[in-house]
Amino acid sequence: MNVSEVMTRNALSVQPRTSVADAARIMLANHVSGLPVLDEAGALVGVVTEGDLLRRAEIGTEGSPAGWLKALLQPASVAADYVATHSRHVSGVMTHSPIFATPEMSLGEVAQIMLRKHIKRLPVLEDGKLTGVVSRADLLKALTAKLIETHPEARTDAEILAYIKAEIAKANWAPKAGLRISVKDRVVMLDGTIFSDEERQAVVCIAENAPGVEDVHDKMTFVDPGSGLSFPATA
Structure with missing residues (x-):
């Protein structure tokens, strides 16, 4: 604009x-x-x-x-x-x-x-x-x-998944391994391991902004590189 x-x-x-x-x-x-x-x-x-x-x-x-x-x-x-x-x-x-x-x-x-x-x-x-x-x-x-635009783009689950993977691949901050993504009925499931809460929030943002997405479920686990402790990122 x-x-x-x-x-x-x-x-x-x-x-x-x-x-x-x-x-x-x-x-x-x-x-x-x-x-x-x-x-x-x-x-x-x-x-x-x-x-x-x-x-x-x-x-x-x-x-x-x-x-x-x-x-x-x-x-x-x-x-x-x-x-x-x-x-x-x-x-x-x-x-x-x-x-x-x-x-x-x-x-x-x-x-x-x-x-x-x-x-x-x-x-x-x-x-x-x-x-x-x-x-x-x-x-x-x-x-x-x-x-507030109320015209969501019609996308298949496969198209949504491809969009999210492409956006993550372009982001130099994004984890390139240990992250699992699936899409069913326009609902995105995020699973796997990340190393900062900022990364988690950014990955969720990518998923939420994918055209056609209706919901995002965040099941990623945050691993603290310093202590080696892991816990659910949404806790």
């Missing part, structure tokens, strides 16, 4: 001269965590988020004043901090040169950016113009739609 399939179109936005109070009211009223900031020509010049408003003098969260040494050596930085915690307009608190997505980007690319940069939403630009916003909530909606 790509961004154009899940993004929110006709996204709300503000301008640099929008007041901080109005930006906060818009976010609260529309249950969004951030807003793109557009100049008069409609070009994206920034993003203002809840995070940008965490440090504010009005509610006593601006932090401790800079020491005299920092003020002496880095006056511009101290002045910028003052603007961020006291400015009455979005231009003073917004994040400049924001990261953005494009409609053809994959959801995988967007998710990686969000995780790596610790951000919740991205403006979506097409030909330099704002065409929407893609958020973590949009990704969750896409995930939910996939998880």
Whole structure:
């Protein structure tokens, strides 16, 4: 899937001269965590988020004043901090040169950016113009739609078994010996020996995600390589 399939179109936005109070009211009223900031020509010049408003003098969260040494050596930085915690307009608190997505980007690319940069939403630009916003909530909606699909693929027991074996063969972490798999009436039976609970969970995941599977029975035995003790992995 790509961004154009899940993004929110006709996204709300503000301008640099929008007041901080109005930006906060818009976010609260529309249950969004951030807003793109557009100049008069409609070009994206920034993003203002809840995070940008965490440090504010009005509610006593601006932090401790800079020491005299920092003020002496880095006056511009101290002045910028003052603007961020006291400015009455979005231009003073917004994040400049924001990261953005494009409609053809994959959801995988967007998710990686969000995780790596610790951000919740991205403006979506097409030909330099704002065409929407893609958020973590949009990704969750896409995930939910996939998880609740009610059209299980019709597969024979042999096809299910072949799929599971093929997936295990491709996984470099998976046990390649000591694991027995059988399928009857679309129910998978997992038996044999594994050497970590993480491996057990991952093998069960492969079985559960095999197209056509209705249930998975885990009878694998976990053997601790350190102690030599063995016990049922599901205990």
